[in-house]
Amino acid sequence: MSGSIPMSRVGYDKIRAELDQMENVEMPLITENIAAARAEGDLSENAEYHAQRENQGMLQAKINLFRDKLARASIVDMSKLPKDEVAFGATVLVKDLDFDDEESFTLVGAGEEDYDTGKILCTSPIGEGLIGKKVGDQVKIAVPKGMLKFEVLKIQYEGL
Numbered sequence: 062m063s064g065s066i067p068m069s070r071v072g073y074d075k076i077r078a079e080l081d082q083m084e085n086v087e088m089p090l091i092t093e094n095i096a097a098a099r100a101e102g103d104l105s106e107n108a109e110y111h112a113q114r115e116n117q118g119m120l121q122a123k124i125n126l127f128r129d130k131l132a133r134a135s136i137v138d139m140s141k142l143p144k145d146e147v148a149f150g151a152t153v154l155v156k157d158l159d160f161d162d163e164e165s166f167t168l169v170g171a172g173e174e175d176y177d178t179g180k181i182l183c184t185s186p187i188g189e190g191l192i193g194k195k196v197g198d199q200v201k202i203a204v205p206k207g208m209l210k211f212e213v214l215k216i217q218y219e220g221l
Contacts, residue, residue: 064133065133065134065135066130066133066134066135066170066171066184067135067137067149067170067171067183067184068134068135068136068137068169068170068171068172068173069136069137069139069149069150069169069170069173070136071172071173072169072170072171072172072173073131073134073136073170073172075172075173076127076130076131076134076171076172077131079127079172080124080127080128080131083120083123083124083127084124087120088117088120088121088124091113091116091117091120092117094109094113094116095110095113095114095117098110098113130171130172134171137149137150137170139218142218144216144218145195145196145216146193146194146195146216147168147191147192147193147194147195147213147216148168148192148193149168149169149170149183149192150167150168150169150218150219151167151168151191151216151217151218152165152166152167152168152216152217152218152219153165153166153167153168153191153194153213153215153216153217154213154214154215154216154217155191155211155212155213155214156211156212156214157209157210157211158199158210158211158212159209159210163214164179164211165179166179166180166181166187166188166191167179167180167181168181168182168183168188168191168192169181169182169183170182170183186202186203186204186205187202187204187209190202190203190209190211191211191213194213195213195216196213196214196215196216197212197213198212198213199211199212199213200212200213
């Protein structure tokens, strides 16, 4: 993987804390469970041993993913972003031109996304389609289910 991953300090710290939890709590626990299962004897028919080895592999893959995100993190300085157009950290109120309803999206970085509350990655198709737009702009965004058409109604930044 290449390219930087934009994120806020909060998102970076959240991923760092999750990584610490996985490396220092969860992985040692799995290692202990493997040792206990190994002590039970014949490994060829030991389902607990094989399950713990599988858990270890999945956890290691997640650890590697988080390490990669942190290594490529680019902490965004919110004070240097334009306030009159959509950028990282903006909450954007848009009108869906096909359904004539309003939606709100907050463009966040890795570790802060929460799709249930409208916090979407700034690197997602919708996030990338909105970046740089101003109030009144209309935008067409290609997504896996087709084409979305929005009009930007309002741009707001936290604390402003």
